Amino acid sequence: MFKRIIIRSKEDIDLVNVDNPFAIISISDPDDRVSPEITSRAKRCLFLKFLDTDLTKFTAGENLLPRCFNEKLGKSVGEFITLVLNDEIRTLLIHCEVGISRSPSIAMAICDAFELSREIMDWRFNIHSKPLNQHVYNITHRCLTDGKT
Numbered sequence: 001m002f003k004r005i006i007i008r009s010k011e012d013i014d015l016v017n018v019d020n021p022f023a024i025i026s027i028s029d030p031d032d033r034v035s036p037e038i039t040s041r042a043k044r045c046l047f048l049k050f051l052d053t054d055l056t057k058f059t060a061g062e063n064l065l066p067r068c069f070n071e072k073l074g075k076s077v078g079e080f081i082t083l084v085l086n087d088e089i090r091t092l093l094i095h096c097e098v099g100i101s102r103s104p105s106i107a108m109a110i111c112d113a114f115e116l117s118r119e120i121m122d123w124r125f126n127i128h129s130k131p132l133n134q135h136v137y138n139i140t141h142r143c144l145t146d147g148k149t
Helices: 037-041 071-086 102-113 134-145
Strands: 004-009 022-028 044-049 091-096 121-123
Touching: 004 102, 022 037, 022 071, 022 102, 044 071, 071 134, 091 102, 102 121, 102 134
Parallel strands: 004 091, 004 121, 022 044, 022 091
Antiparallel strands: none
């Protein structure tokens, strides 16, 4: 199981000192084409592209809805976490543009789904007890807990 989940912004992720092996979830906006350098050092990488839109608070127009977090992306997080845990990777880096909404929402869902203390989260902005993007949290948590006994 994870011993450390590191949450950073896109700007700060390459500055993180991390033990090997580690995995990374790299979150960016749909039109962003740049991947942080650190992804080349990770044992496993998951690249997610979606807008930081909390659909529990806002209604996205039809043109934005396909660019928001959805079940397919949530399932890809669940499948990725399964692979990472099977590889016995204990450190997970998660980054998004600023590091205060999408990435901590996924990290909180992982901690809660696996009944891990949120104390394992290494987060510079550890100021929120609730995810800032409840929509991302809800889908991720559901996809991680579906089928668990």
